[in-house]
Amino acid sequence: MDRRTFFKAGWGAFGLAALVSGVGVSLVAVGRYLMPSVFYEPPQAFKIGTPGDFAFGAPSFLVDQKIYVFRDRDKGFAVASAVCTHLGCTVAHFQSDQKFHCPCHGSIFGADGGVQHGPAPRALDWYEVTLARDGQLRVDKNKVVPPTYRLMV
């Protein structure tokens, strides 16, 4: 290889590398740009009111947070997610059979949230609920707890 072809090949390789890395970096940047940096969504941990706001027996459904709040006389508070683990429809809790029914593809979850029927791949989530200093109940959706978890008040 003489000097000339050597330099030609060198410049060619350099150009190609520049092109490839330029395109690559741009693609990564576009991908990163499309990933939101801020989410203007409701917070994952929130207060839902004082224990006295909740009746015994049938669970209360909180619309904005998509959770069911259970209050049992001996066992205390528990909070279940109302979002079906299959494809995200909102499940309905039936008093008649104490189960959660999903309208979209017919999944049924038992009283403990476990899958009993249908395509849902895993049980409904239960979230940690604690008593905040101001006497309100505080739910944290980032903290998934076992279905046996209860807050005694």
Place this chain on the structure above:
Amino acid sequence: MNIFREIYQSIVRRDPLSTDKGKTELVFLNVWLHIHPAKVKKEHMKFRHTFYLGFISFFLLLILITTGIALMVYYRPYPAAAYQDMKDLQFVIYMGPFLRGMHRWAAHGMVACVFLHMCRVFYTGSYKKPRQFNWVIGVVLLLLTLGMSFTGYLLPWDQLAYWAITVGTNIGSYAPLVGGMLKEVLLGGHSVGEGALIRFYVLHVAVLPLLVVLFTVVHFWRVRKDGGLSRPVWKLKAPKTAPLVQIGGTAEAVPLAVQAASTEKTYGLMEVVTGKPIFETVTPEEDDDAVFSYPYAFVREGITLMATVTTIMSMAIFLRAPLEELANPAKTPNPAKAPWYFLGLQELVSHSALLGGVVAPALMVIALLVVPYIDRNPSRRPRDRKWAIWLFTAFVVVNLVLIVIGTFFRGPGWALVPPWVHVTGGAE
């Protein structure tokens, strides 16, 4: 009067249409018409060869673009406004329901026609050499068409929209490795909300239409460059064994195979420009079948355009595009159904999200993409390709059956309910 003549001739630079030269120049001096050949073969324009489905798909695309631009004038893509604007379009705005209806029915029609067009291309074996790659471009167009309707579906921001997209994007999140990220990028959040609405809007009015138009241009260009349309199957003759010519005539002489001139190609002015001596290859019999595109092809295309527009307009007058209640993230309608062309997918998903929602559709798309490369059978005659026809028919039937089950046989809780049983409301 000379000034008018001068103006006219500065715009229209061709000989009068009464002359052959004028007819030719009309096509190839005109930027809009020059995608046509100057002459077409009558057999290509036969209705029972193409059913004009490709043209109809294209004309529906034109209707969608025009009515879509009209709707954009009033539609504001954020949750507080979107549904209200749909209500306004439905009840307040002059011609609102008509425009919405045209857009909606043309969208449904386009999905159907593109699919039927694909079936026509398959059954006539028109994806075979040299048209393999145009089939691949076609599959991309089919996917883009489905993408357009999927993104458009969210925009009314009613219950139907909200839940169809919630289910649809959650299917995507089952994709291995990239699933979660895919959903976040598509929705601009973790659930369907204002981030999702604006992103779907951008895809629906800018990104996807641009891609559809670009790929359509390539698709048309390829039809020309692949030698025009394929011949109708009923014109195909049984393959002859190659004629042999013997030079010299002694018994040991090596026979020379002679390739017959292609009977598959239409030749246009394009080829003349590149300087290939091509007219020699057209046999007199074929020359008889060739006519000037003006008026033969243009009249037929024009009639198809008018029929398409009239049909969509009448549908828009008599059938109102549906609009349900305002999107309510807390209350899932029962049953929550996707648009009809996705109900087959939803039916699969109701059995398994990963297998039915990701694996099966991915396999179907891959199978469609490779069709022209795994079908090595050179013959396009139906009787020579029974296997291919059976397989493809099975593919079509399975899809249709799934759609029919999803549409008519699924009731509240996605339970099997035949359409003749009347269910009032969901349980509780």
